[in-house]
Amino acid sequence: MTGPHVLDRRAVVAAPEAARDVTIGRIFAAFLLIGATSFGGGVIAHLRTNLVARRRWVDDKTFLELLAIGQTVPGLIAVNLAILVGDRLHGVAGAIAAIAGLCLPGAALMYGVAIGYRLNGERVLLAAGLEGVAAAALGLIVATTFQLGRKSLTQPSDLAFILLTIAGVNRLHLSEPLVLVVVGLLAICWNRPR
Amino acid sequence: MKAIPTLVRVFASLSLLTLGGGMAAFPELKHQTVDVHRWLTPSQLDYLFSVGQMAPGPNMMMIASIGEWVAGLPGAIAVVIAFLAPTSALVFIVGRLWIRLAKWRWMTAIQRGLRPVAIGLLLAGCVTFGQGAVTDWITAFVAMVAFVIVLRSRINPAFVVMAGAIVGVLVYLR
Numbered sequence: 001m002t003g004p005h006v007l008d009r010r011a012v013v014a015a016p017e018a019a020r021d022v023t024i025g026r027i028f029a030a031f032l033l034i035g036a037t038s039f040g041g042g043v044i045a046h047l048r049t050n051l052v053a054r055r056r057w058v059d060d061k062t063f064l065e066l067l068a069i070g071q072t073v074p075g076l077i078a079v080n081l082a083i084l085v086g087d088r089l090h091g092v093a094g095a096i097a098a099i100a101g102l103c104l105p106g107a108a109l110m111y112g113v114a115i116g117y118r119l120n121g122e123r124v125l126l127a128a129g130l131e132g133v134a135a136a137a138l139g140l141i142v143a144t145t146f147q148l149g150r151k152s153l154t155q156p157s158d159l160a161f162i163l164l165t166i167a168g169v170n171r172l173h174l175s176e177p178l179v180l181v182v183v184g185l186l187a188i189c190w191n192r193p194r
Numbered sequence: 195m196k197a198i199p200t201l202v203r204v205f206a207s208l209s210l211l212t213l214g215g216g217m218a219a220f221p222e223l224k225h226q227t228v229d230v231h232r233w234l235t236p237s238q239l240d241y242l243f244s245v246g247q248m249a250p251g252p253n254m255m256m257i258a259s260i261g262e263w264v265a266g267l268p269g270a271i272a273v274v275i276a277f278l279a280p281t282s283a284l285v286f287i288v289g290r291l292w293i294r295l296a297k298w299r300w301m302t303a304i305q306r307g308l309r310p311v312a313i314g315l316l317l318a319g320c321v322t323f324g325q326g327a328v329t330d331w332i333t334a335f336v337a338m339v340a341f342v343i344v345l346r347s348r349i350n351p352a353f354v355v356m357a358g359a360i361v362g363v364l365v366y367l368r
Contacts, residue, residue, distance in 0.1 A: 034251075035250060035251040036250055036251075037250055037350065037352035038250045038251060038351075038352065038355075039248060039249070039250045039352065039355045039356065039359070040247070040248050040355045040358070040359075041247060041253055041323070042351070042355075043251065043252055043253070044316065045344070045351055046351055046352070049350070049351055053348065061305075061309070064308075064309045064312050064313070065305050065308065065309070065312075066289075067312045067316075068308035068309065068311065068312040069285070069288060069289060069292060070285065071215075071312060071315055072288075073281065073284055073285040073288050074209070074210055074211070074212045074213040074281045074284065075209070075212055075278075075281030075282065075284070075285055076212060076215065076216045076252040076253065076254055076278075076281075077215050077216075078251075078252045078253075079252050079278060079281075079282065080281070080282075080285040083282055083285050083286055083289065084285065084286075084289045087286060087289055087290070088289075088293075092286075095282075095286055099278065099282060102251055102252065103251055103252060103255060103274065103278065104251075105250055105251055106246075106249045106250050106251025106252060106255035106258075107251070107255045107258040107270070107274050108258075109249050109250070109255075110242070110245070110246055110249055110255050110256050110257075110258040110259045110262075111258045111259060111261075111262050111267070111270045113242065113245050113246075113249070113256075113259055114242065114258070114259030114260075114262035114263050114270075115262065117238075117241065117242065117245075117259070118263070128362050128363050128365070128366030128367075129248070129359040129360075129362045129363045129366075130244060130245075130247070130248045130359075130362065131327075131329070131333060131362045131365075132333070132336055132358040132359050132360065132361040132362020132363070132365070133248050133355055133358050133359045133362060134247070134248075134323075134326065134327035134333070134358075135327050135328060135332075135333035135334070135336035135337045135340070135358055135362075136336050136337065136339075136340040136354050136355045136357065136358025136359075136361075137323075137327070137340075137355055137358070138320065138323055138324050138327045138328065138337045138340070139336070139337040139338060139339065139340025139341035139342075139343075139344065139354070140340050140341070140344050140351045140354060140355065141316065141319070141320050141323070142317075142320050142337075142341050143340070143341045143342075143344035143345040144316075144344065144351075145313060145316045145317055145320065146345060147345070148313060148316075149310075149313045152309050153309060153310060153313065155306075157310075158309065158310040158313075159310070161307075161310035161311055161314060162310045162311075162313050162314040162317065163314070164314070165310070165311050165313075165314025165315055165317075165318060166314050166317050166318045166321065168318075169314075169315070169318035169321075169322075170318050170321045170322065175213075175218075176213075176215070176218075176315055176318070177213045179311075179314075179315070179318075180311055180315060183311050183314070184307060184308055184311045185307075186307075187306070187307030187308065187310060187311055188300070188303050188304050188306075188307035188308070189303075189307075190307065191302070191303040191306040191307045192300070192303050193299045193300060193302065193303055
């Protein structure tokens with residue numbers, strides 16, 4: 001994270017860590033695909049597959065960094081991430097194209113569901129499908145988290161901060177933003193410039 | 195149509211409660227839509243919420259169905275925009291500040307420090323999500339198979355999740 005990286009940042013101030021000059025149309029199409037296929041949650045996993053692994057618009061380290069910003073600021077985490085990536089790819093217009101693409105399919109579907117529900121009532125088969133979807137989405141998110149960690153965590157101390165975070169949320173039942181601030185500050189001090 | 199200003203006000207305030215993700219706002223969303231404004235019954239909200247969990251895209255797009263329920267298509271559009279706009283503007287500004295701070299000497303420390311915490315929060319979310327998703331050996335098996343397939347292949351994860359849906363339906367019909 002020294003030398004060439006710093007030079008690189010200076011060279012392109014507007015969009016340092018991402019591919020540049022990706023057209024609005026391609027940004028909208030990419031996020032629309034993610035927004036239309038990420039059934040059952042785990043949108044972060046679909047974002048990584050499409051933006052990092054397939055299109056290489058951002059790398060794993062940048063993706064994780066933007067994810068951390070998205071987790072810190074209020075808002076839907078996937079939407080926040082879409083805005084940050086969209087901005088880095090094509091400024092304000094890129095950010096708007098990314099949110100629109102990501103949200104349109106799900107919102108349109110739920111609009112349709114509301115009408116269908118009023119006309120027909122509940123659907124049992126839908127609930128049965130839901131169980132399988134949730135289980136598969138769980139496997140998907142764990143696998144993606146594993147891939148993200150493998151490529152961007154380099155030091156043994158990282159593991160300790162991961163475990164502290166999980167313990168804070170799942171054992172002590174603290175709120176996620178609180179855990180993020182406390183463990184985040186600890187980890188930043190641990191990595192302080194020397 | 196008369197309800198739209200109220201919808202906008204309620205969902206714009208809910209937007210700011212979504213610290214740590216959309217789920218954080220759900221208790222207040224339930225309070226506002228069910229108790230205060232009586233737009234839906236609790237069971238209607240629960241149904242729309244559980245279907246919304248399966249819908250593609252960000253997890254709170256079920257708010258579009260609340261908007262539709264109250265004020266049709268204009269209601270759905272108003273609710274989604276009111277819910278997304280405030281935090282979107284905020285994260286955009288923070289993202290720009292982040293770029294400006296790139297040369298600050300603490301930046302590397304912040305980047306390195308936040309990475310394991312972001313991973314930890316994802317895993318913590320998996321634990322919470324897993325407690326609801328893994329209910330028997332079949333769902334545990336589906337989760338394991340999905341994990342291995344996603345890790346080992348470059349297949350679009352959407353197909354893995356759709357296969358999960360088919361297993362869920364087959365088990366129900368058996």
